[in-house]
Amino acid sequence: xxxxxxxxxxxxxxxxxxxxxxxxxxxxxxxxxxxxxxxxxxxxxxxxxxxxxxxxxxxxxxxxxxxxxxxxxxxxxxxxxxxxxxxxxxxxxxxxxxxxxxxxxxxxxxxxxxxxxxxxxxxxxxxxxxxxxxxxxxxxxxxxxxxxxxxxxxxxxxxxxxxxxxxxxxxxxxxxxxxxxxxxxxxxxxxxxxxxxxxxxxxxxxxxxxxxxxxxxxxxxxxxxxxxxxxxxxxxxxxxxxxxxxxxxxxxxxxxxxxxxxxxxxxxxxxxxxxxxxxxxxxxxxxxxxxxxxxxxxxxxxxxxxxxxxxxxxxxxxxxxxxxxxxxxxxxxxxxxxxxxxxxxxxxxxxxxxxxxxxxxxxxxxxxxxxxxxxxxxxxxxxxxxxxxxxxxxxxxxxxxxxxxxxxxxxxxxxxxxxxxxxxxxxxxxxxxxx
Numbered sequence: 001x002x003x004x005x006x007x008x009x010x011x012x013x014x015x016x017x018x019x020x021x022x023x024x025x026x027x028x029x030x031x032x033x034x035x036x037x038x039x040x041x042x043x044x045x046x047x048x049x050x051x052x053x054x055x056x057x058x059x060x061x062x063x064x065x066x067x068x069x070x071x072x073x074x075x076x077x078x079x080x081x082x083x084x085x086x087x088x089x090x091x092x093x094x095x096x097x098x099x100x101x102x103x104x105x106x107x108x109x110x111x112x113x114x115x116x117x118x119x120x121x122x123x124x125x126x127x128x129x130x131x132x133x134x135x136x137x138x139x140x141x142x143x144x145x146x147x148x149x150x151x152x153x154x155x156x157x158x159x160x161x162x163x164x165x166x167x168x169x170x171x172x173x174x175x176x177x178x179x180x181x182x183x184x185x186x187x188x189x190x191x192x193x194x195x196x197x198x199x200x201x202x203x204x205x206x207x208x209x210x211x212x213x214x215x216x217x218x219x220x221x222x223x224x225x226x227x228x229x230x231x232x233x234x235x236x237x238x239x240x241x242x243x244x245x246x247x248x249x250x251x252x253x254x255x256x257x258x259x260x261x262x263x264x265x266x267x268x269x270x271x272x273x274x275x276x277x278x279x280x281x282x283x284x285x286x287x288x289x290x291x292x293x294x295x296x297x298x299x300x301x302x303x304x305x306x307x308x309x310x311x312x313x314x315x316x317x318x319x320x321x322x323x324x325x326x327x328x329x330x331x332x333x334x335x336x337x338x339x340x341x342x343x344x345x346x347x348x349x350x351x352x353x354x355x356x357x358x359x360x361x362x363x364x365x366x367x368x369x370x371x372x373x374x375x376x377x378x379x380x381x382x383x384x385x386x387x388x389x390x391x392x393x394x395x396x397x398x399x400x401x402x403x404x405x406x407x408x409x410x411x412x413x414x415x416x417x418x419x420x421x422x423x424x425x426x427x428x429x430x431x432x433x434x435x
Contacts, residue, residue, distance in 0.1 A: 001418045001419070002418055002435065003417060004237070004395030004416045004417075004418065004435065005236065005416050005417065006186065006232070006236065007186055007187075007232050007237070008187050008236075008239070009188045009190075009223070009227070009237065010188065010190070011220070011223065011238065011240050012055065012058070012112070012190065012191045012192065012241055012242070013242055014191065014192060014196035014243055015195045015242065015245065016242030017246065017387060018043070018386040018387060018388045021041065023210070024213070028217065029217045029218070029220040029221035029224065030220060030390075033224075033390060037238075037390055037391055037393070037398055038397060038398050038432050039389070039390050039401075040388065040389035040390075040401050040403065040429075041403070042386040043241070043387045043403070043404055044403070044405045045244045045245070046063055046064055046380065047064070047330045047332045047380055048071060048283035048332060048378075049285070049376050049377055050244070050283050050376060051243055051376075052069050052072045052085045052113045052114055053071060053072070054406060055112065055114060055191070055243060056068075056085075056113070056114050058409050059097065059410055059413075060091065060096075060410055061407050061408070061409070061414070061421050062093065062410075062424055062425045062426070063331030063407060063425050064331055064332055064333065065332060065333055066092070066425060068091060069085045069090050070332060072085065072283070073085070077273045077279045078265075078272050078273030078276075081130055085113075085114055086114065086125065086127040086128075087114070087143075088114065088115055088118035088119075089117070091114055093422070094421060095421075096410055096417075097109065097189065099417075099420065100187040101120070101121075103417070103418070103419050105185075105417065106122075106186050106187070107120045108120065108121060108185035108187070108188045108189070109189045110176055110179065110191065111124060111125070111190070111191045111192075112125070112126060114126075115144075116144070120144075121145070121183075122185065123145045124144050124145070124148070124149050125140065125143050126191060127140060128163070136162070137157075155178065156178070157171070159171040159174055165194045165197040165198070165212075166215055168193065169192045169215070169219065172192060173192075176188070176190050176226070177222055177223065180223070180226040180227055180230050180232075181230045184232050186417070190223075192219065194216065195212040195213060196246075198211070198212040199246045199373075199374040200246075200369075200374060200375060201365055201373065202373060203373040204246050204374040205248075223238075224238070234394075236393050237391065237393040237394045237395055237396055238392055239389070239409075239413070241387070241390070242388050243406070244385075244387055245376065245385045245386060246374045246375060246376045247344055247374060247375065247376070247382065248345070248373060249346055249360065250345050250360055251317055251346050251347075251360060252346075252357065252371065253317040253342070253346055253349070253356060253357045253358075254280075254348075254352075254356055255280040255289070255310075255340070255348065255356075256279065256350055256352045257352060257356050258310075259276075259279065259303070260352050260353075264299060264302065265279060277293070277299045280348065281350065282350045283348070284347045284375040284377030285342050285347050285348075285377035286332075286339060286340060286342065286348070286377050286378060287340045288332075288336040288340075289303060289337050289338040290335070290337060294335070294337070300337055303338065307340070315357075316357075317343050317345075318340055318341070319343040321338055321339070322338065322341070323338060324337055324338070324339070326339070327339035330380075341378065344382070347372070347375045347377070349370060360372070389409065391432060395416050395433055395434055396432060397432055397433060397434045399432070401429075404429050406426075407426030408427050409429075410426060411426050411427055412428050412433070414428075415428045415433065416433070
């Protein structure tokens with residue numbers, strides 16, 4: 001298969017929305033990029049539309065039920081901080097970076113989700129020190145490329161202030177510029193989370209979100225300049241994409257509180273889960289209901305009766321309820337008993353205690369990161385909930401098209417690199433490419 005580019009640079013701006021397009025068109029570096037590149041005005045995300053499921057889709061071309069990353073975090077009932085789907089092994093099947101590596105290309109990834117312990121030449125994975133006894137630098141070094149990460153931390157570690165934004169993205173930017181100039185990878189995947197953080201903490205259209213978009217514009221300019229200084233710009237294809245949008249919300253709802261009242265989740269005197277029959281696994285704007293025993297028809301009936309009563313109540317915050325089969329038909333995890341979709345303005349928490357619903361204030365958000373003013377995870381069918389895709393450089397036809405799906409991106413990237421992801425749920429968006 002003919003290779004269309006020597007260097008594919010994929011830049012993910014987490015939570016970039018199709019609604020941001022008018023703003024991007026007024027920012028100098030995005031404006032210049034769009035004037036010479038291709039644009040997909042509306043990109044349909046996946047269900048649930050959370051970061052790790054989305055980014056796994058981007059590199060596989062498959063829906064979550066197929067690639068296996070069906071939420072950000074693992075099903076660990078009662079854990080205050082569940083572990084995330086950090087590891088490459090969480091993804092079933094091949095990926096874009098696997099196929100690029102097999103074809104002899106140099107690969108690099110900077111805070112790209114679900115890449116811990118991946119076979120990537122220069123890898124700084126997105127993985128957190130999730131336990132009090134863990135050290136962030138050591139956790140990162142153990143799960144990525146140690147010498148490469150040590151080099152980046154020695155050079156730019158002073159920029160970072162833990163996971164705080166915008167410092168984290170400024171560190172990622174410096175690391176990206178350095179990687180471009182010193183490694184010149186054939187495939188580079190970079191993940192920025194500044195915008196996502198600001199929208200969670202301050203709201204979708206907040207001044208803080210606008211400032212993050214402006215910072216992203218500056219970051220884009222610096223990355224393009226690095227490609228030019230390294231001498232590979234003319235042989236490169238640059239992709240700018242979002243993984244999902246976000247919606248403002250005002251109320252958090254806790255179905256596990258009701259499941260506990262029904263004795264479907266039992267806790268000890270310390271408040272920790274001793275055993276459970278049914279559990280609500282939050283994906284923010286949506287949630288799975290899992291049964292510990294899928295053959296437990298009594299629990300299934302009890303849960304259905306409870307959920308039906310909530311659906312009949314407009315104040316419950318639940319917009320719709322899917323069966324496991326219906327969830328699978330939308331690309332989500334079909335092993336769930338049910339999948340809940342929140343009404344606009346609502347989102348799910350996994351808490352076992354407290355009231356069923358809680359109105360969220362800015363004070364709550366500042367005190368505890370589980371509270372947010374805007375979030376994602378909702379159904380791709382929600383109104384004004386599309387993301388966006390932009391591309392420029394080698395192999396790109398500079399046109400504007402109205403629509404594609406997130407699952408179409410991986411096969412299109414593979415085609416640019418002259419490799420194949422095999423049979424995928426997505427298609428190559430041929431109209432974006434020149435041969």
